[in-house]
Amino acid sequence: MTVTYEVRIWEVRRNQSSKTPSFEARWKVGTKSRSKTFRTKALAENFLSDLRQAARKGEAFDVSTGMPASMLSAKAESAGPSFLTFARSYVIGRWRRTAPRTRETEAYALLSLIPALVADVPDRPEDDELRRVLRTRVLLPEDRQEELTRAQSAVLRWLEKASLPLVDLQEARVVRIALDAISVTFDGKEAAANTVRRKRAILHHLLESAVEQKIFATNPLHEIKWKPPKAVTVVDPRTVINPVQAKQLLTAVPKVGRTRGVRLRAMFACIYYAALRPEEAADLRSKNCTLPEAGWGRVILERARPQANKRWTNSGETHESRSLKHRAMKETREIPIPPVLVGILREHIDAYGTEDDGRLFRTTKGGSYSSSACSYVWQEARALVFTDEQMRSPLAARPYDLRHAALSLWLNAGVPATEVAQRAGHSVEVLHRVYAKCMEGQQERMNGKISTALDE
Structure with missing residues (x-):
């Protein structure tokens, strides 16, 4: 974990891009700007107050998460499932009700999302190694999983450690990371419009499941001003x-x-x-x-x-x-x-x-x-x-x-x-x-x- 004592905290501001009233807490750790959205101004000010107290006490802040050590440990205890854990339960929970092509399409979307929604943990494996472990192990029922090699087991341990908590998707910054991930192919080129729209629909449905399970009050995607590329829907x-x-x-x-x-x-x-x-x-x-x-x-x-x-x-x-x-x-x-x-x-x-x-x-x-x-x-x-x-x-x-x-x-x-x-x-x-x-x-x-x- 990379830490720093260089912290700057700004005042709360109203989130102008939100359809419903929300407020944005903003701070900077090292060279990285951070933000977190709250439903009320009071909640945002309380969060910034905790950050200021930690900075006054001389706590080190984690560069990858932007959080002081005390809040980071408390967050880990109460954050709930990681995105990796929730994504896997989403796929497996729907397995019996979905067609093979649907399962394949959902997994393909998650191969873009899961490697993107991770913390800055050292020794990150190559993306193709992450996707192979997801495709052959994580996103399959137990009776279909392949045995992992020692190297692949290490890749899975890194992924389990680095995967962001699902609740982090309440932050606009994290949601935009997800949207950026589904907008490109695995080799970094611009993805086809139909592919982007299909992956965005899967992300939306996954987050709707989180709302259904009371993890979120509303779907975080609804707070983001983002238009998917226009797809061709007529026969040429x-x-x-x-x-x-x-x-x-x-x-x-x-x-x-x-x-x-x-x-x-x-x-x-x-x-x-x-x-x-x-x-x-x-x-x-x-x-x-x-x-x-x-x-x-x-x-x-x-x-x-x-x-x-x-x-x-x-x-x-x-x-x-x-x-x-x-x-x-x-x-x-x-x-x-x-x-x-x-x-x-x-x-x-x-x-x-x-x-x-x-x-x-x-x-x-x-x-x-x-x-x-x-x-x-x-x-x-x-x-x-x-x-x-x-x-x-x-x-x-x-x-x-x-x-x-x-x-x-x-x-x-x-x-x-x-x-x-x-x-x-x-x-x-x-x-x-x-x-x-x-x-x-x-x-x-x-x-x-x-x-x-x-x-x-």
Whole structure:
């Protein structure tokens, strides 16, 4: 612990950035300025009075925390759980109720927050060492934890010692440290807007849990003037292919590799012709399909098969069948499918049959295709069909863009938004917001109406 006797204490001031009345105690230890926010002016003045008394007695102040030795020991006794301890209990307490991808997302946010919310304790390990211990030990239930090496055990002991008390997040300075941490990637670059907003939402929910447990009176994030970066919430029309391009790509897919391409063609076709999410297509089973010899068919979706790191799944496998996105358990979604998709699925089943559990799409060994394998096949198919300029563009850059193309096509064909939303598994409001820029011809029609009105 680094200490100093150089202490300067200022008067209490009203916190102008707070929505509700609050007061800020300010002092300086060595070269570091400190502040702490209180609900009333009296509480802030009492806190500064304790600091002044400690300074008059000649106590040394800890540079990393800004506190005198007497108050530091008292704080340690009454501070409650550390941020590390509370974060772990937050993840483990929600484990049974959350999906594997949600667990992974929460842990990913905490990999940014926990290493940032620490005191200035000597011999700090490298950040990647801290994150490895968190990822493989701290943020997992006991029966999933990896054994630590001696070096990793030392890293964990440092983290347990250095982690700030959770109550320190009542200070605006500490909350801003947390917000800064979620605003950058692990290598210090500016994080994507959607990533920042997702991590901020997790931090908010974690602090709401602290409010629920009476650790905080209100959520400290509400006192901070901070705007998350604006995220893109609409589909980029440059990604949307037309029906001719879709057919060309689906024709090219079987030409990729020895077995992957021919086995994945029907799965990609489901994403385009039925607007399935990739994880929904991955769990499609023969019992879900009505495939007549002629005319339209139907699929009734029951489950999805998303991919996640196996440490976060219940089964310990990378793919795990679960309920449909945004749907209640056992709720289904019915989608009529056009004759072209009926024919493709019939050909696929005739050629490759189904897995013992009825799944249509699987590797030669019966497993599910990874997202990286699907992406590889898709990029190779794009290279067979597109020009160099198109390859460099976002046009159908991901298999998921087939779904965007399908929904855009349906909307532009005049299918009512309520029907499109039902087939897609969206709300109408989300559908209009996400696909607003993909509605071809809307601007021209609106311009015509305005011109008519101006001529009257």
